[in-house]
Amino acid sequence: MPWSVRWVGGCGAQSQKQCKKSSFAFYQAVRDLLPVWFLEDMRTMEAFHWEDGGKVSVYSPSEALLYALVHDHQPYARHLLTKFPQSALAVPSQSFSCCQSAPHLAMAVRYNRVRVLFRILKAVQALPPGDRAAHLDRQGCSRVEGGKTALHMACELVRPECLLLLLGHGAAPCLRDSAGNTPLDTLLQQISHMPAANMRAKLLCLDCLFFFVPQDLKFAMKQQLLDNRQQWQDLLGENRFQCLVGLAPPSLFVGAMRVLIRTISPEHFPEALDNLPLPHFLKPLDLKLES
Structure with missing residues (x-):
């Protein structure tokens, strides 16, 4: 709860300085x-924010x-999500972030905090459906984040x-960012970067997307793939290329995985992957995460 700056010293400049010191101490x-x-x-006992109108407030x-995400403090993240399941995922104050939407999923992806992302997604599942979708499909501000969703960011990075955790918990795979790109377009742009680096992980991301996107997905880079057919066949392999541009149906494996994964509810993802009737080497990823 904000209180008057006079409570922390009476001088506005001194209070602002104290807020900065407290904020940095908490960061450390x-x-x-x-x-x-x-x-x-x-x-809960220190003043961190300098608010309009001469008020200060706690974090x-x-x-x-967000601090726990940046520094991968998993016990603190677990505590916050358990004790404050809704307010921990609320929009930060304007003095903390200029983007007035909850950025926690995107931040978890940016810093590759897989375990904390898993816990956030479980907390999101407990929200009402409208709030759940708002978190899963939150688009970053166009000025800073280009309207990208957490899925776009998982593909870009x-x-x-x-990526698989987000998809399995219901993130929409077909949304477009400010440039009109779907997550698939974003991933294909990464695959096309030369020299080819980290190609195994990029193709793994592509295979994961195949399990969740509709077969008739319209994406911006389709014509580029068709215009540079040999280059993209070399990058993706012939089967992936043919499936992407609609020249051939998905493989039996992709078709089977699409059906099987749809039987898994977000509440049981990714644990239920272990129960799929497939040999281990055919499962998309080995996600061993504690509930």
Whole structure:
């Protein structure tokens, strides 16, 4: 709860300076992975924000979770999501972030925090359907993030574990960013970068997308694939290329996986992957995550 700046010293400049010191001290404490009880005492007893109108306030659970994500403080993230399941995923204050939407999923993908992402997705599943979709399909501001969703970011940064978790928990695979690109377009742009690097992970991301996108998906780069057929066949392999541009149906494996994965509810993803009637080497990813 905000309080008057006079409470912390009476001088606006001094209060602003104290807020900056407290904020940096909290940043260091999370970075150093200090105990949860210490961080929560610090968060609820210190002033971190300088608000309009001469007010200061503490960090919210949502803002604390962003710090936990950046520094991979998994016990603190678990505590915040367990004790504050809704407010930990709320929109940060304007003094903390200029983008007025909850960026936690995108932040987890950016820093490749797979385990914390998993916990966030489980917390999102407990929200009402409308709020759930707003989190899963949240598009970043066009000025800073180009309207990208967390799925776009997983494709851009080539994060196969993050990509599969998002898809399995219901993230929409066909949304377009500010440039009109679907996540598939974003991934194909990464695959086309020369020299080819990290190609195994890129193709793994592509295979994961195949399991969730509709067969008739319209994507911006389709004509480019057709115009440079040999180049893309070399990059993707003939079967993937033919399927992508609609010259051949999906393989039996892809068709079977699409059917099987649809039988798994988000509440049981990815644990239920272990129960699929497939040999281990045919399963898309080995995600061993604690609930």
